[in-house]
Structures are given as C-alpha cells and as structure tokens.
Amino acid sequence: MGMIETETQNLVGRIKTRDEQAFADLIDLYGDRIYSLALKILRNSSDAEDVVQETFTAVYEKVQTFNEQSDLFTWIYRIATNFALMKIRQSKHETIADHDLEYLDSRIEMPASVHSVYPDQLVLDNELKRELDLALQRIPKIYRTVFILRDLENLSTEETAAILNITESNAKVRLRRARLFLRDELCRYFERCGDKEHKNAE
C-alpha cells in the first residue's frame, strides 16, 4: 500500500473516533479543493462556501459507514459535486432544457470549418475571461460538470465517472461535447470581435 493511502486510512480511522484534530486535518487537506470545485460549478463564493459546509457536515455524519478500502478523495468529491448540482437545480439557472440537448448534440458534433476564426495569439484580458465564463455557463450542466472535473480540476476519466456515477464511456462523450461546444462558442466570439474591429476601421 502506498504511503498516501496509508495516511488516508489512518486519517479516516481517526475521524471515525471523532478526533477533532483529524477533522481539522481533513479540512486542511481538502477544504481548498472542495471550495475551488464548488466555485467553478456555482460561480458564487457564498454558494460555494455553503457547499463546503454541507459537504464536510455530511462527511462527519456519514463517515462511520465509509468503507476504508474505498477512495476517500472520490467519496468527498462526489458529495461536494452532488451538493453543488443540487444548488443549481434549486436555483433553476439551467439555461438549456434536456429536450433541447438532442438538437444541441447534433449541432456540436460537426467539425468546425477550417475558415472559422481562432486567433493564434490571444491576450487573456478581462473581456475574454468574462466570455469564457459566460460560455461555460451556457452549456448543459451534465457536460459542464465533466469539463470542470476533467479539464479544470485535472481528475482522471475514472475518477470523474466514479464521482458522477456514470460510465467512463459516458464521461468521455460528455467531455468531448463540452470541449466542442466551448470551442464553437469561442469561435463565434472571435468572429464578432473581428466584425467589430472591421466596422470600427471603416
């Protein structure tokens, strides 16, 4: 067994005995990552803090049933992701209804034209950052969550599938569609920028 796995098992064992320091250690170990994850999903620091509190409270309440042979990290991430997604459902901020997914999928599975605009050099200014954020909010949450877990949180396909309780194949499909959607949204944005510059120059 690796050293990290041994340390994690020891930590879980201590938490099960309600060791206060063990819980403080757990929060130190995962607090920032859970907060970062929730913030990426919810884009709101207050909601993200709520998710952190709900997550660690749930871990505290359920740790007695946690199987120490399972992966602690995946378990906590799954709890946090579920709480974050629940908040989205409660706020009804989902922009694309499920029945529109089929149309969206057929649209995004087409390759971009070689003539589509995508600058070679990009300055990551506030305007572009805002556009990146808006584009991320526009895609369906089932794709957005996978993109966040895989490409922004750098989790593996296996970890992402386990957290979301989907197959690895499903995770790959959703990630592909998220990447394609975001790429296409950015191409449209760059085209609009090009049109604006052209009109300003006239």
Next chain:
Amino acid sequence: MQNDHHTNFVHFCHYLEEDIDTPLCQELLQHMEECPECKHNITTIRKTVALYRQSQSSAHLSPEIKRKLIAQLKHQAPDNLET
C-alpha cells in the same frame, strides 16, 4: 484511411482521451499532419482547453470559514471531542 472528415473528427476527439501509442492514434496523427481541416479542429480544441486552464485562478477557503466549520462540528458532537 477514408477521407471522411466527420468520422475522423469523432475519432480525433476520442483520441484526446486515448493512449497515443495505439495504432489508430498513430494513424490519426499522420492524417492530421496532412489534412488542414482536421488539424484545425484538433488545434482549436486544444487551444480552448488551454485557455480555460489558464483563466482559472486559485481559490482558497478563508480561515474564518474553516474555523466556523470546525466549531459547527464541535457543536454537533461535543462529548466526543478530545481537548
């Protein structure tokens, strides 16, 4: 390999997840060097992902929230905590 861009395109996106050493991936890499359209597709996807990664700033839980969380958990089970 047939010059079917849509099929290749789907394979390319799977390729981003697959082991680069497989024969299929090697064949796709070769095709990408020769086909401007497929190369453009894979390049723009890679750039998009890189842009998102670059745009992320690190987020940290405030010490106050950590303290509040520990205090809340203490309150839930005061008899079980070591001093």
